[in-house]
Amino acid sequence: MNTDTETLYEELQNVLGKDQLSTNITVREQHGRDESYHEPSNPDLVVFPSCAEDVRAVVKTAAAHEVPVIPFGLGTSLEGHVIPYERGITIDFSKMNRIVEVREKDFLVTVQPGVTRSQLNKELKKHGLFFSVDPGADATLGGMAATNASGTTSVKYGVMRDQVRDLEVVTPDGSIIHTGNLAQKSSSGYHLNSLFVGSEGTLGCITELTLRVYGIPEHIVAARASFQELDDAVEAVVSILQAGVPIARVELLDETSMVQANRFSETDYHEKPTLFLEFHGNEAGLAQDVEFTKEIVADHGCESVAFETDQGARNRLWDARHNLAYAYIHGNKGKKMMVTDVCVPISELSGAIRDARKRLDTFGLTGGILGHVGDGNYHVLLMIDMENPREVEKAAQFNEQIVEYALERRGTCTGEHGVGVGKQKYQELEHGDSLRVMERIKEALDPKGIFNPNKLIKQKEAGQ
Amino acid sequence: MNTDTETLYEELQNVLGKDQLSTNITVREQHGRDESYHEPSNPDLVVFPSCAEDVRAVVKTAAAHEVPVIPFGLGTSLEGHVIPYERGITIDFSKMNRIVEVREKDFLVTVQPGVTRSQLNKELKKHGLFFSVDPGADATLGGMAATNASGTTSVKYGVMRDQVRDLEVVTPDGSIIHTGNLAQKSSSGYHLNSLFVGSEGTLGCITELTLRVYGIPEHIVAARASFQELDDAVEAVVSILQAGVPIARVELLDETSMVQANRFSETDYHEKPTLFLEFHGNEAGLAQDVEFTKEIVADHGCESVAFETDQGARNRLWDARHNLAYAYIHGNKGKKMMVTDVCVPISELSGAIRDARKRLDTFGLTGGILGHVGDGNYHVLLMIDMENPREVEKAAQFNEQIVEYALERRGTCTGEHGVGVGKQKYQELEHGDSLRVMERIKEALDPKGIFNPNKLIKQKEAGQ
Incomplete structure (x- = not known):
C-alpha cells in the first residue's frame, strides 16, 4: 500500500465495517479483469457496501481525494467496463443482493443491484412472473442496467432500458436520487431513467432498481x-x-x-x-x-x-x-474471447452477416457467428491467442471493419455489450457532434471526473 | 415593433425568405396561446423555417441577442408549453411537413416535425403500416416527441419515447446533431433520444424524426x-x-x-x-x-x-x-378547459379514481373522468369560467389535491401532457434532488437559457 492508499483505507475504516474493505491482492485481482481480452489492471481498494448510505460515504471520501470509483457487479463485461485503469476504489455490490419487494398487481419488482437475473427469476416464479432480459451470462441487475444489457427475448419484450421504472442512484456529489417513479408512464421532467441506464457507472452508482416484470406466458x-x-x-x-x-x-x-x-x-x-x-x-x-x-x-x-x-x-x-x-472458451483453451456486437437495421442484416462471414474467412481467424437476429444484432465470436501479436492485430482490424460496415448503414457499434474501453474509439464516428452533448452532460454531473473515468467517454485528463 | 425586435427582424431577413417571417399581430396571437386555460402571451416574431439550416440560422441569431426561441407545432398543448411568456421568437414548423422516407422492411419512417399523426397514418396505410401513438388531438409529431405524448394505444405499443429511433436536433450552440441511429437497439453512449423526447423544447429544436411503425394488425x-x-x-x-x-x-x-x-x-x-x-x-x-x-x-x-x-x-x-x-368544450361555451393528468401504479388506480370522483362532487365543479386506465393514467376534465375567481381557485386546488394524492403513491403529476408551466410547481415535490440533476443538464446544454425558457424547469433568471 502506498501512502495515499493507506490514508484512504484509514478514512474508509471510519465509515465501513472491517469486512467491507479489502486491499488483499487476490481480491484486487478478482476486480481487475472481466470476461474478455481486455488487459487487467487492479484497483487500489475494494469496498463491499451493504446499503446506499455506505455507497454515499465511499463516494464522499473518494470525491474528497479525487480518487476514481468503479461499480462492480459480477465482472461479466466484455468491453472492460469494470477494469480500473486509473486505479482507485472498486465498489463491489455482492453484499447488496436482496429482493426488496414484489408488487404483483403492478408487475414491478424492487431489487438491490447485486441480485442476479437467475436469483430474481427463481423468486418471481413463485408469483407466476418472470423478468425478461436475458443476456446469456448470469449477470447482476445493477450491471445489466449500467450497460443497457439485452439478449434473446428483446425482440418481444425490449432491452434493459425498457424495463427500468426507477433507479436509486448515488451521484458524484453524494446525493441519493430517484430517477423515476412507479407509474407506467410519465411526461414529468427529463427522463433520467434512460440517461442513467447505459451510462456505465460514469454518472452515478445504482443502489436500487425497480423493474418491470411479466406474467409467465400461458x-x-x-x-x-x-x-x-x-x-x-x-x-x-x-x-x-x-x-x-x-x-x-x-x-x-x-x-x-x-x-x-x-x-x-x-x-x-x-x-x-x-x-x-x-x-x-x-x-x-x-x-x-x-x-x-x-x-x-x-x-x-x-x-x-x-x-x-x-x-x-x-x-x-x-x-x-x-x-x-463458455463453449467457445472451453473449446479454445489458452485463448481469449473478443466478440463483435454491431446492430444494423433489419433491411441490412443479410448483407452484414454475409460480409462478416467472408471477412472471417479472409482473415483466417477462429470464430463463429451467432446473434439476436430479430433485433438486427449479431456477434462474431473470435478466440484469440493474445501471445500472437499478428493474430491480435488481425482480430482488431476485423472488429474495426465490422463496426465500420454497420455505421455506414446507420447501425451502432454496440447493440448490447456497451462501450467500456473497447468501443470508445468508434464513438466520434458513430455520434459526431452528439458526443459533445454527452461530454457536457458528463462534465456537468461529474465535474471531478471520478466516476468510472475514461469508460464510455474519453476524458480530457483523468481527475480533471 | 420596438427597436430590439426591429434589429432582430432585419437580421433574420438576411437569412430567411420574406414569407418565412412575421410580426403581424394576428399571426403572433395565433402563436400566443394553446388549447387550455393558461393565459396567452405573444411572441415578438414568428418564423417559418423550411429546413434544419433555417432553424440553425434562427438559433444563431437568437443566441447572439440572447432572445428566447420557442418551437411550435399546432399549439394543441394543454400545459402552456408553447406560450412565449418571456417573448422572443416562435419557430413554427408548419412548412416542415414532409414525410421523408418510409422504410417498410425496417418498420421505420422519417418525417419532418410539422407532419401530423393523421397525415402520417394516411401515408402509412398504403404500405400496410400504422403509427401507434394516439393522443386524441391531431398534433404534429415534433410536438408529440417534445412532450412525450401518448394515448389510447400506449398500453400495448408504448409512448412516444418508445417509438423514437432517431432525432435530428438543432442545439442551443447551433450544432445539428442526431440523437440515435436506425438500429433496433444500441448500448452506445448516453441515450440522447430519451433525453430529448419530453424535453419540451428546452434543450433543442427537433428538425427531423425517425419513428418506429407497426404492421396493421391482421x-x-x-x-x-x-x-x-x-x-x-x-x-x-x-x-x-x-x-x-x-x-x-x-x-x-x-x-x-x-x-x-x-x-x-x-x-x-x-x-x-x-x-x-x-x-x-x-x-x-x-x-x-x-x-x-x-x-x-x-x-x-x-x-x-x-x-x-x-x-x-x-x-x-x-x-x-x-x-x-372538444365535446366538453362545445357543451360548455365560454368556459376554458383544465385537465388533470396524473398516472398512478395500477394497484392504486381504483382508489385514485374513487377519490377524484368524491373530490369533484365536494368542490361542486363541472367535469368528468376519462382516461387511459390500462396505464394507470386518468384525467379529470374540468370546464372553468375564467371570469369567476372562486371557481378558478377551486379548480386549482382540486388539481393540486389530485397531484398530491398521486405523488404520495409514487405516481407522477403528468402521465402524458407534460410539465410546461402548469405542472412546474410540482417538480420539486415529485423529483426532489433529481431536479438538481435536470437543472445541471439544462445549464450545461443551454447556458444562455434561451430555449423555451421557464418551461419544464424554472430558471433562476431568464437569459442567465
Whole structure:
C-alpha cells in the first residue's frame, strides 16, 4: 500500500465495517479483469457496501481525494467496463443482493443491484412472473442496467432500458436520487431513467432498481430450424418479422457455433446454420403463429424443423444457446474471447452477416457467428491467442471493419455489450457532434471526473 | 415593433425568405396561446423555417441577442408549453411537413416535425403500416416527441419515447446533431433520444424524426362494456391486465363523459360508466382473448357488452372517444378547459379514481373522468369560467389535491401532457434532488437559457 492508499483505507475504516474493505491482492485481482481480452489492471481498494448510505460515504471520501470509483457487479463485461485503469476504489455490490419487494398487481419488482437475473427469476416464479432480459451470462441487475444489457427475448419484450421504472442512484456529489417513479408512464421532467441506464457507472452508482416484470406466458413453444445456407436462415428471420408474427425469441447460430454447442452441451443438433425460436401466447393464437412460421421457414429452404413444447427439451435448447460463449472458451483453451456486437437495421442484416462471414474467412481467424437476429444484432465470436501479436492485430482490424460496415448503414457499434474501453474509439464516428452533448452532460454531473473515468467517454485528463 | 425586435427582424431577413417571417399581430396571437386555460402571451416574431439550416440560422441569431426561441407545432398543448411568456421568437414548423422516407422492411419512417399523426397514418396505410401513438388531438409529431405524448394505444405499443429511433436536433450552440441511429437497439453512449423526447423544447429544436411503425394488425375487434358503478369498470381493467390479456386499448369514460360524447358525436351509447376496448392479433388468438375478456367483465358486474368488428362501427366508437375534449368544450361555451393528468401504479388506480370522483362532487365543479386506465393514467376534465375567481381557485386546488394524492403513491403529476408551466410547481415535490440533476443538464446544454425558457424547469433568471 502506498501512502495515499493507506490514508484512504484509514478514512474508509471510519465509515465501513472491517469486512467491507479489502486491499488483499487476490481480491484486487478478482476486480481487475472481466470476461474478455481486455488487459487487467487492479484497483487500489475494494469496498463491499451493504446499503446506499455506505455507497454515499465511499463516494464522499473518494470525491474528497479525487480518487476514481468503479461499480462492480459480477465482472461479466466484455468491453472492460469494470477494469480500473486509473486505479482507485472498486465498489463491489455482492453484499447488496436482496429482493426488496414484489408488487404483483403492478408487475414491478424492487431489487438491490447485486441480485442476479437467475436469483430474481427463481423468486418471481413463485408469483407466476418472470423478468425478461436475458443476456446469456448470469449477470447482476445493477450491471445489466449500467450497460443497457439485452439478449434473446428483446425482440418481444425490449432491452434493459425498457424495463427500468426507477433507479436509486448515488451521484458524484453524494446525493441519493430517484430517477423515476412507479407509474407506467410519465411526461414529468427529463427522463433520467434512460440517461442513467447505459451510462456505465460514469454518472452515478445504482443502489436500487425497480423493474418491470411479466406474467409467465400461458403457452410457450420452442423450435429449432436448420438451413443449408446461413443466408437462408437470415432471410427467414426477416420474413417472419415482416409477416408480423410476434416472435419472443429468434437466435441464429452458424455451423461453427452449432459444433461448439453440441460438443459442450452434449446435444446432437444438426450442425448446420440454425435458428432457435420461441413463441409466447395463448394456445389458439400460438398454434396459428407456429403454423405460419413453419410455412415461412419452408419457403426459405429450411431442411428440418423440430418443435419442443415440454419444458425439459426447451431448457436444453436454451442452455445450449446460453452456454455458447463458455463453449467457445472451453473449446479454445489458452485463448481469449473478443466478440463483435454491431446492430444494423433489419433491411441490412443479410448483407452484414454475409460480409462478416467472408471477412472471417479472409482473415483466417477462429470464430463463429451467432446473434439476436430479430433485433438486427449479431456477434462474431473470435478466440484469440493474445501471445500472437499478428493474430491480435488481425482480430482488431476485423472488429474495426465490422463496426465500420454497420455505421455506414446507420447501425451502432454496440447493440448490447456497451462501450467500456473497447468501443470508445468508434464513438466520434458513430455520434459526431452528439458526443459533445454527452461530454457536457458528463462534465456537468461529474465535474471531478471520478466516476468510472475514461469508460464510455474519453476524458480530457483523468481527475480533471 | 420596438427597436430590439426591429434589429432582430432585419437580421433574420438576411437569412430567411420574406414569407418565412412575421410580426403581424394576428399571426403572433395565433402563436400566443394553446388549447387550455393558461393565459396567452405573444411572441415578438414568428418564423417559418423550411429546413434544419433555417432553424440553425434562427438559433444563431437568437443566441447572439440572447432572445428566447420557442418551437411550435399546432399549439394543441394543454400545459402552456408553447406560450412565449418571456417573448422572443416562435419557430413554427408548419412548412416542415414532409414525410421523408418510409422504410417498410425496417418498420421505420422519417418525417419532418410539422407532419401530423393523421397525415402520417394516411401515408402509412398504403404500405400496410400504422403509427401507434394516439393522443386524441391531431398534433404534429415534433410536438408529440417534445412532450412525450401518448394515448389510447400506449398500453400495448408504448409512448412516444418508445417509438423514437432517431432525432435530428438543432442545439442551443447551433450544432445539428442526431440523437440515435436506425438500429433496433444500441448500448452506445448516453441515450440522447430519451433525453430529448419530453424535453419540451428546452434543450433543442427537433428538425427531423425517425419513428418506429407497426404492421396493421391482421384482426381488430373493438368493444364497449358498460357498468353500473365506476369502481366496477376500473376493477375490471385491473383484472384484464392481471390475466395477461394483451389488450391494445382500454379507455374509461364516466357517466358525465358518456353524456357529452353522445350529445356531440350523435351516438346512443348507454350513459353509464363505460370501457372502450380494442384487441389486435391473429384471428384465433384474438377470439380466445375476447372470450376471456367477456368472462372477466361479467365477473365485475358488466351490464352490457357490444363488440364491433366492422371498421365503420369501430371508427364511430373511437371518434366519439377522441372528440371528447372538444365535446366538453362545445357543451360548455365560454368556459376554458383544465385537465388533470396524473398516472398512478395500477394497484392504486381504483382508489385514485374513487377519490377524484368524491373530490369533484365536494368542490361542486363541472367535469368528468376519462382516461387511459390500462396505464394507470386518468384525467379529470374540468370546464372553468375564467371570469369567476372562486371557481378558478377551486379548480386549482382540486388539481393540486389530485397531484398530491398521486405523488404520495409514487405516481407522477403528468402521465402524458407534460410539465410546461402548469405542472412546474410540482417538480420539486415529485423529483426532489433529481431536479438538481435536470437543472445541471439544462445549464450545461443551454447556458444562455434561451430555449423555451421557464418551461419544464424554472430558471433562476431568464437569459442567465
